[in-house]
Amino acid sequence: MTFLSYLIQGISLGSIYAIIALGYTMVYGIAKMLNFAHGDVIMVGGYMCFFATSGLRGNFPDGSVAQTVVPGLAGLLLAMAVCTLLGVTIERLAYKPLRQAPSLAVLITAIGVSYFLQNGAQVLWTSNPKVCTSVIGRGAITLGGLSISHVILLTVAMCVVIMVALTWFTGNTRMGKAMRACSEDKAAAQLMGINVDATISMTFAIGSALAAVAGVLFTSAYPTLMPTTGALPGIKAFTAAVFGGIGSIPGAMLGGILLGVIETFAKGYISTQVSDAIVFAVLIIILLVKPAGLLGKRIPEKV
Amino acid sequence: MKKFLALLLALTMVLALAACANNGGNSTPSEAPSAAPLETPSEAPAENPAEGATAAFKLGGTGPLTGGAAIYGLAAQHGAEIAVEEINAQGGVQFELNYQDDTHDAEKAVTAYNTLKDWGMQISLGSVTSKPCEATAAKNFEDRIFALTPSASSTAVTEGKDNVFQMCFMDPNQGSASAQYIFDQKLGEKIAVIWKNDDVYSKGIRDTFVEKSGELGLEIVSETTFADGNDTDFNVQLTDAKNAGADLVFLPMYYTPASLILSQANAMGYAPKWFGVDGMDGILTLEGFDTSLAEGVMLLTPFNADATDEKTQSFVTKYQDKFGEVPNQFAADAYDCVYAYAQALEAAGATPDMSAEELNDLMIAQFTSMTFDGLTGESMTWDTNGAVTKAPKGMVIQDGAYVGM
Numbered sequence: 088m089t090f091l092s093y094l095i096q097g098i099s100l101g102s103i104y105a106i107i108a109l110g111y112t113m114v115y116g117i118a119k120m121l122n123f124a125h126g127d128v129i130m131v132g133g134y135m136c137f138f139a140t141s142g143l144r145g146n147f148p149d150g151s152v153a154q155t156v157v158p159g160l161a162g163l164l165l166a167m168a169v170c171t172l173l174g175v176t177i178e179r180l181a182y183k184p185l186r187q188a189p190s191l192a193v194l195i196t197a198i199g200v201s202y203f204l205q206n207g208a209q210v211l212w213t214s215n216p217k218v219c220t221s222v223i224g225r226g227a228i229t230l231g232g233l234s235i236s237h238v239i240l241l242t243v244a245m246c247v248v249i250m251v252a253l254t255w256f257t258g259n260t261r262m263g264k265a266m267r268a269c270s271e272d273k274a275a276a277q278l279m280g281i282n283v284d285a286t287i288s289m290t291f292a293i294g295s296a297l298a299a300v301a302g303v304l305f306t307s308a309y310p311t312l313m314p315t316t317g318a319l320p321g322i323k324a325f326t327a328a329v330f331g332g333i334g335s336i337p338g339a340m341l342g343g344i345l346l347g348v349i350e351t352f353a354k355g356y357i358s359t360q361v362s363d364a365i366v367f368a369v370l371i372i373i374l375l376v377k378p379a380g381l382l383g384k385r386i387p388e389k390v
Numbered sequence: 391m392k393k394f395l396a397l398l399l400a401l402t403m404v405l406a407l408a409a410c411a412n413n414g415g416n417s418t419p420s421e422a423p424s425a426a427p428l429e430t431p432s433e434a435p436a437e438n439p440a441e442g443a444t445a446a447f448k449l450g451g452t453g454p455l456t457g458g459a460a461i462y463g464l465a466a467q468h469g470a471e472i473a474v475e476e477i478n479a480q481g482g483v484q485f486e487l488n489y490q491d492d493t494h495d496a497e498k499a500v501t502a503y504n505t506l507k508d509w510g511m512q513i514s515l516g517s518v519t520s521k522p523c524e525a526t527a528a529k530n531f532e533d534r535i536f537a538l539t540p541s542a543s544s545t546a547v548t549e550g551k552d553n554v555f556q557m558c559f560m561d562p563n564q565g566s567a568s569a570q571y572i573f574d575q576k577l578g579e580k581i582a583v584i585w586k587n588d589d590v591y592s593k594g595i596r597d598t599f600v601e602k603s604g605e606l607g608l609e610i611v612s613e614t615t616f617a618d619g620n621d622t623d624f625n626v627q628l629t630d631a632k633n634a635g636a637d638l639v640f641l642p643m644y645y646t647p648a649s650l651i652l653s654q655a656n657a658m659g660y661a662p663k664w665f666g667v668d669g670m671d672g673i674l675t676l677e678g679f680d681t682s683l684a685e686g687v688m689l690l691t692p693f694n695a696d697a698t699d700e701k702t703q704s705f706v707t708k709y710q711d712k713f714g715e716v717p718n719q720f721a722a723d724a725y726d727c728v729y730a731y732a733q734a735l736e737a738a739g740a741t742p743d744m745s746a747e748e749l750n751d752l753m754i755a756q757f758t759s760m761t762f763d764g765l766t767g768e769s770m771t772w773d774t775n776g777a778v779t780k781a782p783k784g785m786v787i788q789d790g791a792y793v794g795m
Contacts, residue, residue, distance in 0.1 A: 214460035
């Protein structure tokens with residue numbers, strides 16, 4: 088019984104990591120850069136959702152379905168719009184001028200953007216934490232003493248949908264093919280008539296829209312929102328992406344869920360004090376055995 | 391593109407200059423004092439004619455004004471500002487306040503401390519949070535600049551330093567006071583503790599709480615931890631406490647993780663009694679937080695913004711007018727610090743032309759002998775270790791407000 092409840096808690100936590108990892112891995116796979124600001128775009132998405140929901144909730148009768156659904160949807164749309172715009176702007180201003188620079192320079196820039204967003208959010212919205220209302224309410228379904236919250240069911244479903252959609256998109260559409268070509272060899276792609284800049288901008292747009300979805304779901308599951316909210320889950324999700332094989336879309340999902348489950352079991356059965364050490368020890372062992380991550384090998388061209 | 395960037399740069403510089411000019415208005419210029427740090431009293435009147443001929447004591451402090459812990463640093467800075475304004479308006483002892491940002495980072499705190507020293511700081515408010523304050527307190531001790539920290543509560547801040555004092559409870563005192571309170575009021579028999587193992591504040595309280603509980607015969611049935619980066623999901627910790635049958639959960643932590651713990655416990659249908667510490671203060675003003683989740687949460691805190699006494703009321707009103715929010719205990723602690731300094735300086739007959747070292751000796755003598763009434767406690771006294779003695783107030787949250795127990 089305890090085992091099952093830990094398993095469900097692990098999957099819940101893991102599904103959150105997975106949905107963040109999907110955006111990370113997508114951008115890495117195509118632009119070949121670690122976008123450390125991804126976690127902070129998630130934070131911005133969370134704030135947008137917070138403002139939309141807290142602003143609109145008063146317009147509906149208390150306790151009605153519309154009171155949860157309408158502001159929730161509006162929050163999601165606003166977050167996606169703002170984050171997409173933000174992602175493209177960041178790419179244009181901070182990363183594009185460094186297209187030919189060594190990857191280390193881009194990495195440092197990404198860290199800089201991450202701090203810029205955190206401190207910008209603090210100036211705009213202060214460092215006082217805010218508590219979000221879940222976009223689909225706080226309900227849960229109970230199965231023989233085990234409870235699974237609606238947010239988690241939605242998160243897992245969204246993860247699967249996004250994973251399938253991204254895999255289809257990169258595999259079957261013109262834009263997706265262009266992305267894969269850029270990922271393999273930018274110069275060759277350009278020679279083939281692919282607009283590399285536009286393709287990479289598109290990647291950032293999609294990655295940031297995914298970050299917005301992740302932000303909305305993250306703040307629904309863990310409602311306390313601060314300017315630093317995105318930083319640490321971002322790092323965990325990055326770990327998850329590496330775990331599953333960075334660049335691989337199904338790998339990000341698998342890595343996220345596994346990371347959540349291992350972390351929860353380590354906390355529950357071994358010790359809450361060293362759970363992170365255990366998680367990262369498992370990561371090291373996996374990377375020693377499979378250097379490309381769990382699913383990294385199967386898709387060698389990365390996405 | 392290049393032109394646009396150049397414009398942007400130019401604009402940034404103009405803004406930066408404007409910001410400097412602003413600072414110059416209410417404190418001394420930042421360049422001059424490094425050359426002659428102690429001559430500033432003669433400059434101060436010229437710089438700020440509103441202060442008249444009276445020179446001011448240079449009071450400096452560091453705290454997280456940006457970053458994740460900024461809520462504490464800004465509150466302390468704001469509280470101190472209000473106190474300085476009030477005291478300066480009375481005409482007696484005059485202060486010049488300078489708060490530097492340490493982003494809750496020990497290294498940056500030392501840099502900020504050095505900036506203050508160059509500015510000519512004579513007495514210090516230490517640092518707002520424990521980790522940075524451990525670093526700056528060591529410098530205060532070395533340089534013989536007296537420090538009274540509003541809120542850095544770990545023992546290492548004052549340990550072995552004769553000139554570093556605290557306005558807040560020392561962590562161990564909070565832990566044992568909480569255990570004693572739970573025992574005296576028979577609040578629970580099986581106790582769970584969830585604490586943050588990378589935080590000296592949380593660990594310090596937990597250690598003495600567990601020790602005192604052992605002495606009193608309170609049974610601790612579950613003890614779990616979390617850390618930075620692991621502070622959003624508490625299901626495992628709560629499941630553990632629930633399975634162990636804990637009827638009271640002790641939360642030695644700040645209110646941000648505590649708010650998540652309360653909502654996750656509610657989601658899993660676990661409703662023990664909750665007992666917090668002063669870091670829990672602020673949970674009710676958390677924007678968007680469903681205060682019904684905190685119903686019945688008990689905490690020991692030195693300051694209550696809802697208190698009806700005149701002093702608290704006037705402070706809360708001023709703070710709200712000026713900064714648009716309800717002050718927390720950090721603001722009140724810092725406010726008290728400035729008033730305690732004013733009282734001590736006056737009693738010692740200190741003058742702003744004294745050196746930091748002279749003031750240091752006077753302050754040590756004053757603080758170990760005086761009694762101070764402030765927002766955060768009546769008849770406070772300090773021992774030679776720098777720890778304060780004041781009575782913690784037991785509060786319980788009822789209908790979204792603190793009520794004394």
